[in-house]
Amino acid sequence: MMQTPTRRLLMAAFTLSLLSACGGGDDPPPATSVNKLLSVSTAPAGSAQAARPDVDAYVQEMVKQHGLPGLSLAVMENGQLVYAKAYGYANLESAVPAKPEHRFEIGSISKSFVALGVMLLVEEGKINLEARAETYLGPLPPALASITVRQLLAHTSGLQENLDAAGTRAVSARTSLITEAETLELIKPMPLLFAPGSSWSYSNLGYDMLGFVISKVSGKFYGDFLQERVFGPLKMTETRLIKPYGPTAGTVMGYQREGTAVRPYVRSEVWRSWASQGEGSIESTTLDMVKYNAELRQQTLLSPQGYAQMWTANALVQARKDPNNRFDSDIHYGLGWMLSNVDGHFKVYHSGGMPAFTTDFIRYPDDGISVLVLTNLGEAGEAPMKVSRYVAKMFRPALPYCCDR
Template identity: 30%
Template sequence: MNLKRHFARLLFFILLAPLFASAQDLTSDSIDVFIKTKMLQKHIPALQLSVIRNNKVVKLSTYGTANLENNIPATDQSIFSINSITKAFTGVAIMQLAEEGKLKTTDRLSVYLDSLPDAWQKITLQQVLTHTSGLPDILDEDEQILGNGVEKAALQKAKALPMEFSIGDKFSYNQTGYVLLGQIINKLSGMHFTKFIEERQFKIAGMPLTRFGDSYDVVPNSAGAYTMTKLVNGQFVRNQTPGVGYIQFPLFFRTAAGIQSTAADMANWIIALKEGKLLKQKSSIETMWTPAILNNGKVGGFNRLTNGYALGWPTLTRNDHPAVGPVGGGRSALFIYLKDDLSIVVLTNLMGGNPDQFIDEIAGYYVPELHEANGFGLSPDIKKLRAGLLKQGFNHAASVAADLQKGNAGFNLEEKALNEWGYQLLSQKKPAEALTIFKLNTTLYPTSANTYDSYAEVLELTDNKKDALVNYKMALKLDPKNKNAEDRIKKLSDNN
């Protein structure tokens, strides 16, 4: 070995180490600022975060207050309900049984369960796991379990209901199938499914604080549950401050929801899954994370973000930075980025905190392309427009859009997509750029009341009340039922 070269290289890395460390610290500090801002905006009392890279936890942080009533700060030991993320554990449990040869996901439910209605006989485990079965839901319209929460009575009532749609026709979130999966796990594993998941996942992954439970259980270090909605005169209304939330999950329902955990434990679970400790075959994970294809050849999911659903796992089916992303109760979420060696867990104690809506932005601190400010999430055509505007200037929006349309017959700037981008630019503190996009939208969609209403709103925010009034009037002319435009016209007219 060339000792001189060896010591030179050693010195080089010693000198650079503080620079790497400071860059990592800067990233961590930036994430902290971002999360604290989001918590203020959304009124989230407490939040836990874990970030995993190269199968190691690179950031584990806790913020806020676990218990508002007694002003108890959240810690890394605080335990959060993960609600429907539980379904991902059920997906793993089914794949574990598949690896043991005890079932196939393509098998029909009737192979394992007796006394199913005729309409349920052809439904497969895969269709149940992916919410494409068409089964009637075991929850009523008020999201209460049928039969007063008694398993036998609930299933009897569900079996008497008609199918919601033909098998495989669409995605429709459904809890009935997960109750049936619990019965199958009980039968094939020789133990209750909660015990099977505890033994085969919690213990193996190293999740000492994770357990099954709900609001009734006394859980040490529980972060509890809070909500911004309140029942007033029979209607749910949004409150200004969080109130206490309460929800119970009967034992038989806990394949669908019912696990409580910490961000550290969830990180250990992800690492164990990726390292082959929970599922031995790589093909098992690939199967588990492949979204269902509907009869029309498309995928179906909750929304534009979590737009597909695999075996217990919602998916972010997209060309750039695809991910699987279990979400729970509108309060907790985790994303595993399939091509980026990055996983992020965010647990909160606010129902409606919806961390799935900002996990991509956290990921952007590690993979800059994922930052919204860098154009991530925009449609391909909006990205082309953005590239042209960055090159030629936002003040040339109309001509850039026209040139792009001339060169490509399939080029389409959708009204809703433009509107959303305009609000993104506004949130990024780029009001001038936002105004040009909203103005462009009124040019492209001159008969849409919404385009004028949005444009007027931003004009008003930027203190151009005269032009705001003109555009609110146009919005009201196009849609006489536009209450917002009517109210703003009155307000602006009175002030003049």
């Protein structure tokens, strides 16, 4: 099925969120043809999961069709991992096969963690969703002064998606890592797209500001707050914020297309420090994300009422176009999550895109099935979304038709 205009818009937004701004190295590594390498797949160490040759064949086909260097997949039923496998390579140049234990940048799926961090502080009475953001950040320019925390969470603030050209140039010219306070100063003079609360438009900058709110209210860097309150309690030992000083062991290499080949993508340290902000800052493994999915079902960190707020429509993203098509539906945004109800099947999901990674995480809470797809290619397009939805239907045939192979 063709992707809806809004989905195309969102994937473009996620994929391009840092693409135009992030600087690469002075001497980029050579490009590699993905098709020259053998097809490989790796299950988790010690796994006794049931074989699914149909899933393997489909995913291998998609990896080849879309020229993906690597892909990591996890399927969860009723909060439990039932299938995990990585396909292709963590590093093409060294021919290192991808493993479910490898870390990928998860892109805008990170926004759900930032939203969870905000909601934890809401339940402690330290943040009010209806309060103005400047209550926590200090005075903002008049145009931004009325923006509320809820509007930042729901993308109804009117903030632009990314830095403007002037801001991008300012960051690129830096020789030192950028701070939260310096980022906020770049956001302040940017004009709004609309009056706060009057419409919907996806904003990475809004989630950067939410990270700043967490830092101000908690008294610690928001990444440390997430480590202490989310990653640690859930034993997500391989999950962390992107480090300013380059990838380390266990993190896959990310790639960008160059003609029919792909080239490793290397950020400058300045842009790596930008990437550690709220819009798309987290790198994780499929196995760690299984623990996150289990929490979303068991709801031990946040109350059921808190999670319900996150999964309640706050803004209409796209209205249903064909009332006679039962597979068409309204698309809404909650707090950190996209929401839709297709043919009676409630769906909670978020995609992610970084310069060298594209991802998708989809949950059907009432059907008890969740699928996570992580890839290390920035221009993977709709491939992760196709895989997540098609694989979900392979495990739950009653789910609505989603997409062509």
